[in-house]
Amino acid sequence: xxxxxxxxxxxxxxxxxxxxxxxxxxxxxxxxxxxxxxxxxxxxxxxxxxxxxxxxxxxxxxxxxxxxxxxxxxxxxxxxxxxxxxxxxxxxxxxxxxxx
Amino acid sequence: xxxxxxxxxxxxxxxxxxxxxxxxxxxxxxxxxxxxxxxxxxxxxxxxxxxxxxxxxxxxxxxxxxxxxxxxxxxxxxxxxxxxxxxxxxxxxxxxxxxxxxxxxxxxxxxxxxxxxxxxxxxxxxxxxxxxxxxxxxxxxxxxxxxxxxxxxxxxxxxxxxxxxxxxxxxxxxxxxxxxxxxxxxxxxxxxxxxxxxxxxxxxxxxxxxxxxxxxxxxxxxxxxxxxxxxxxxxxxxxxxxxxxxxxxxxxxxxxxxxxxxxxxxxxxxxxxxxxxxxxxxxxxxxxxxxxxxxxxxxxxxxxxxxxxxxxxxxxxxxxxxxxxxxxxxxxxxxxxxxxxxxxxxxxxxxxxxxxxxxxxxxxxxxxxxxxxxxxxxxxxxxxxxxxxxxxxxxxxxxxxxxxxxxxxxxxxxxxxxxxxxxxxxxxxxxxxxxxxxxxxxxxxxxxxxxxxxxxxxxxxxxxxxxxxxxxxxxxxxxxxxxxxxxxxxxxxxxxxxxxxxxxxxxxxxxxxxxxxxxxxxxxxxxxxxxxxxxxxxxxxxxxxxxxxxxxxxxxxxxxxxxxxxxxxxxxxxxxxxxxxxxxxxxxxxxxxxxxxxxxxxxxxxxxxxxxxxxxxxxxxxxxxxxxxxxxxxxxxxxxxxxxxxxxxxxx
Numbered sequence: 001x002x003x004x005x006x007x008x009x010x011x012x013x014x015x016x017x018x019x020x021x022x023x024x025x026x027x028x029x030x031x032x033x034x035x036x037x038x039x040x041x042x043x044x045x046x047x048x049x050x051x052x053x054x055x056x057x058x059x060x061x062x063x064x065x066x067x068x069x070x071x072x073x074x075x076x077x078x079x080x081x082x083x084x085x086x087x088x089x090x091x092x093x094x095x096x097x098x099x100x
Numbered sequence: 101x102x103x104x105x106x107x108x109x110x111x112x113x114x115x116x117x118x119x120x121x122x123x124x125x126x127x128x129x130x131x132x133x134x135x136x137x138x139x140x141x142x143x144x145x146x147x148x149x150x151x152x153x154x155x156x157x158x159x160x161x162x163x164x165x166x167x168x169x170x171x172x173x174x175x176x177x178x179x180x181x182x183x184x185x186x187x188x189x190x191x192x193x194x195x196x197x198x199x200x201x202x203x204x205x206x207x208x209x210x211x212x213x214x215x216x217x218x219x220x221x222x223x224x225x226x227x228x229x230x231x232x233x234x235x236x237x238x239x240x241x242x243x244x245x246x247x248x249x250x251x252x253x254x255x256x257x258x259x260x261x262x263x264x265x266x267x268x269x270x271x272x273x274x275x276x277x278x279x280x281x282x283x284x285x286x287x288x289x290x291x292x293x294x295x296x297x298x299x300x301x302x303x304x305x306x307x308x309x310x311x312x313x314x315x316x317x318x319x320x321x322x323x324x325x326x327x328x329x330x331x332x333x334x335x336x337x338x339x340x341x342x343x344x345x346x347x348x349x350x351x352x353x354x355x356x357x358x359x360x361x362x363x364x365x366x367x368x369x370x371x372x373x374x375x376x377x378x379x380x381x382x383x384x385x386x387x388x389x390x391x392x393x394x395x396x397x398x399x400x401x402x403x404x405x406x407x408x409x410x411x412x413x414x415x416x417x418x419x420x421x422x423x424x425x426x427x428x429x430x431x432x433x434x435x436x437x438x439x440x441x442x443x444x445x446x447x448x449x450x451x452x453x454x455x456x457x458x459x460x461x462x463x464x465x466x467x468x469x470x471x472x473x474x475x476x477x478x479x480x481x482x483x484x485x486x487x488x489x490x491x492x493x494x495x496x497x498x499x500x501x502x503x504x505x506x507x508x509x510x511x512x513x514x515x516x517x518x519x520x521x522x523x524x525x526x527x528x529x530x531x532x533x534x535x536x537x538x539x540x541x542x543x544x545x546x547x548x549x550x551x552x553x554x555x556x557x558x559x560x561x562x563x564x565x566x567x568x569x570x571x572x573x574x575x576x577x578x579x580x581x582x583x584x585x586x587x588x589x590x591x592x593x594x595x596x597x598x599x600x601x602x603x604x605x606x607x608x609x610x611x612x613x614x615x616x617x618x619x620x621x622x623x624x625x626x627x628x629x630x631x632x633x634x635x636x637x638x639x640x641x642x643x644x645x646x647x648x649x650x651x652x653x654x655x656x657x658x659x660x661x662x663x664x665x666x667x668x669x670x671x672x673x674x675x676x677x678x679x680x681x682x683x684x685x686x687x688x689x690x691x692x693x694x695x696x697x698x699x700x701x702x703x704x705x706x707x708x709x710x711x712x713x714x715x716x717x718x719x720x721x722x723x724x725x726x727x728x729x730x731x732x733x734x735x736x737x738x739x740x741x742x743x744x745x746x747x748x749x750x751x752x
Binding site for chain 1: 724725726727728731732735
């Protein structure tokens, strides 16, 4: 039986990787993948807790997160395509019209 | 059993006329508008006559219509009250009012806002009748303010003309000053009598125990009511609006500013006679103000050259007579003069309107003259009215003016000073009225005929206006009827008939009869004096303006400064402008506008806005459009929140 803390540490590492990638990467696709990484880091901790406490709520929450992530991926990718078509770049530093 | 007289119909009929013409008049023909405008006041007059026939025996009569205000123990209702006093006013207002409506159909025919004029005029009738018929001070106040509104609307009827618009405002504002006094008087009445009902107030007054306290209370109320009356009836010091009110159309001047509305103050004082009779000081002040106004306005009347301005000052002066009468306790004489004045001054204004009509809108008497042959009927009727106002027997004005002068001399509140000033005023009145008559109708026509006669200024579209011409029948018939009334209207005063008629209202004056018998000789002597001064005025005017027309210039020159002062109306308008208007304007400009509004209110708002803009100027740079910096902020924010939760321990 793997102790709970192992899962949580792995989950934290995954989440930290996601945050770091989200902050330092310039390619939108990579940023997008970093977000997925963060979500999955959180999912892992949900599942770990659920298994540890023998409670189903955490498992069900993971399904919710996956469904939302899937929807978000669909919408996000569509936006990325639209951005690429108009700007011909995926570098977020060049996609900066939304400012005062 | 008292018959139901349906008094409410009398004011409501003109209101219906005003509503119909006001809402539908714009699209209707002139004929339809004038039919409506004449039918409703005419019906009101007819109904008033019917009321007299059916209800005379059951006077005083009260008609209760509806609750109005019920607040604690205080009540005020929509209720009408009819006694001999309001009966006189009722007949004068509806009768003279109807005649002036008829006249106005002819006079205003060419005006583009024909329907608006009659709507206002009918509205005026409604409010005036409410004022006259009200059975409490509050309902009277509604009428009081309403006639003020109608007067404002009608003075500023030709509102495109700047002078007319400001004259309307002046009338309204000056009247507000008077109303302030009237209102405070009403508050005092409520405080002490818990009611504004005439009957209850007067009963309360009658039951007050005599003494210094009662007297000072009644004096205060009397003076405050008189301030209101001074505003409405154009007495010193609030008379200044009436001469300016001549900017309105002439039928308005006749109806509102001569025959009816301006007499409302006199009516109110007479109605409150119970209060005044027990407040000798207030009564004295009324007499003094009236006497001063009579003399003061009459002297100004001498120098005016605008035909309507002369009549305006004459009205102020005659109202002064009425005040004098009330002030010496001769209320019935005051009301008597009010009635005859309504006849002859209404007639004078209408005739003046006919003259103005004849010469195409010109109002300056120096450009008239010789109109006798062009407008014989106008001349005849105006001549009668002039004889009446000058106090030549047996015309109406003689009886009423003589009654006032005799009462001023003989009454217990009177004194020979009032009488003397009254007689001097009578002389001046006779002089300036005949001056008006001679300048207008005698000599040669001085108006330039080729010139474009007063187009536009009055909206009369007289095309190719050559020689002066007589007015149409619709204008002449009211003149003739009023002329007849100006001749015979005074006869009701013979043998104190009018006084006996009003005796149920004012009391019979038991002591009077004794003095009457003793003073008969004196009375005839005084009567002779006043007739003599009237004739003297006539002769002087004839000498100065008919036989030796170059003399007035010399007289004016020899009087020098004094003449200038009179010509400029004693600089009262200028004085008021300096003492009241200028400080007020400057105070509001410097303190209220530049000080309070600009510095406090505006600056508070502006500084708050400036501060908000400066803060947001700094903050907006965070909005760089750079996705990764946003992400960094989110992460940093999340880190802070998590750190807070970890260190502070949320939820534990």
